Amino acid sequence: MEFVGTYLNFPLKSEEAFNFYRDVFKPGSEYTLIKFADTPMAENLPEHERNGVMHAELEILGGHKIFATDSLGSMGHEVKVGNNTTLSLNFDTREASDAIYSKLSQGASDNVAPHEEPWGYWGTCLDRYGIRWMFNVNNN
Numbered sequence: 001m002e003f004v005g006t007y008l009n010f011p012l013k014s015e016e017a018f019n020f021y022r023d024v025f026k027p028g029s030e031y032t033l034i035k036f037a038d039t040p041m042a043e044n045l046p047e048h049e050r051n052g053v054m055h056a057e058l059e060i061l062g063g064h065k066i067f068a069t070d071s072l073g074s075m076g077h078e079v080k081v082g083n084n085t086t087l088s089l090n091f092d093t094r095e096a097s098d099a100i101y102s103k104l105s106q107g108a109s110d111n112v113a114p115h116e117e118p119w120g121y122w123g124t125c126l127d128r129y130g131i132r133w134m135f136n137v138n139n140n
Contacts, residue, residue, distance in 0.1 A: 005065040007086040007134055011079045014053035014068040025060040032057035046074050086124070086132040094121050097135045101125065104133050
């Protein structure tokens, strides 16, 4: 099922933030949390970043989901207003993802065309108005 979610970036504070958001929106509930330490990526990260969050997911209101990741200084990431929030478009097919990407990426910057990743088909762009979009088709 296609849906739009909001992806949030934090400076190694995703788990703290999501514990807070869970308590605000869904007290006592569980949410998805995958740490870098649980992935092969961990061996290439400094010790202080390994316990960071690779992916968090929480449904908040009316089926809307928020997602998060910790931005890693070792990879040159710096969280600031403008790159801390992304609209995540989640499609049923690659064709639907590609069709929207081709339109939103016209005149865009920071483009990563949709391509295969371990979790699915993924891409991103910063549109001509400064809004960051993420394109996802999960491998389900």
